[in-house]
Amino acid sequence: MPADPAELLALAESAARVAGSLLVDGRPTRLDVTTKTTPTDVVTQMDTAAERAVIEALLGARPGDGVLGEEGDEVPSRTGVRWIVDPIDGTVNYLYGIPQYAVSIAAEADGQVVAGVVHDPEREETFTATKGGGARLNGRAVRCSAVTDLSQALVATGFGYDSRRRAAQGRVVAHVLPAVRDIRRMGAAALDLAAVACGRVDAFYERGLSPWDLAAGGLIAAEAGARVGGLAGRPAGPDLVVAAPPGLFEQLAGRLGALGADRE
Ligand code: IPD
Numbered sequence: 001m002p003a004d005p006a007e008l009l010a011l012a013e014s015a016a017r018v019a020g021s022l023l024v025d026g027r028p029t030r031l032d033v034t035t036k037t038t039p040t041d042v043v044t045q046m047d048t049a050a051e052r053a054v055i056e057a058l059l060g061a062r063p064g065d066g067v068l069g070e071e072g073d074e075v076p077s078r079t080g081v082r083w084i085v086d087p088i089d090g091t092v093n094y095l096y097g098i099p100q101y102a103v104s105i106a107a108e109a110d111g112q113v114v115a116g117v118v119h120d121p122e123r124e125e126t127f128t129a130t131k132g133g134g135a136r137l138n139g140r141a142v143r144c145s146a147v148t149d150l151s152q153a154l155v156a157t158g159f160g161y162d163s164r165r166r167a168a169q170g171r172v173v174a175h176v177l178p179a180v181r182d183i184r185r186m187g188a189a190a191l192d193l194a195a196v197a198c199g200r201v202d203a204f205y206e207r208g209l210s211p212w213d214l215a216a217g218g219l220i221a222a223e224a225g226a227r228v229g230g231l232a233g234r235p236a237g238p239d240l241v242v243a244a245p246p247g248l249f250e251q252l253a254g255r256l257g258a259l260g261a262d263r264e
């Protein structure tokens with residue numbers, strides 16, 4: 001029997017809350033910091049502890065499911081369901097005590113994301129969506145903005161951890177900035193996508209996102225009415241993610257394409 005997205009979402013939400021409480025209430029006075037892909041790509045003991053807590057909750061309830069976790073957990077699926085987990089999206093914010101980070105969990109059924117939760121434990125805001133079932137913030141339906149004019153758009157973006165990649169992203173943002181209302185770099189891609197979903201920003205773009213940054217937030221933005229994709233009709237992915245109201249998407253994607261935002 002195919003998995004029910006609403007049941008997967010309920011499980012994801014409860015796992016995200018367990019991890020969120022751990023991150024807030026269990027935060028030690030000293031964080032142990034190690035690095036991953038570059039010297040600025042940090043991981044703390046709380047990233048690994050939260051990932052472990054999420055996976056225990058998920059696989060405790062559904063033992064045959066697969067997992068892809070940012071902190072290295074990878075379990076093949078025997079049920080067709082795979083969980084995509086970012087235990088802390090916004091780790092640098094968490095490290096500095098900036099209350100802008102989230103637990104992000106998506107459920108994929110046969111390769112398609114069908115449920116997602118982005119839980120912000122500091123603001124006690126939980127964004128959820130199921131495929132075809134709409135997007136919600138703390139249980140209330142949300143919609144993306146209706147802005148159609150790029151010059152009026154508040155646009156969120158982010159930068160990767162690699163210095164060469166950042167130089168290219170800096171060139172792109174320098175050309176986007178004069179064309180939009182303003183830019184926001186808040187530091188957690190999943191929350192940026194959730195912000196698109198509820199109109200706190202009009203649009204978001206970023207190059208270099210991983211599946212755990214995109215899976216839950218991308219579904220939430222799409223279910224709130226945003227168009228989520230890449231350039232030239234390609235799906236959103238590591239090359240580029242653009243999320244914007246349908247009437248704005250082509251203007252932003254067109255500009256990003258002209259700037260080569262999906263290269264380097
Ligand atoms: C990062 C954040 C950031 C984005 C980076 C991501 P992490 O995730 O989402 O906003 O710009 O590309 O890697 O490392 O905090 O999980």
Ligand code: CA
Pocket residue numbers: 047070086087088089090091
């Ligand atoms: Ca992370």
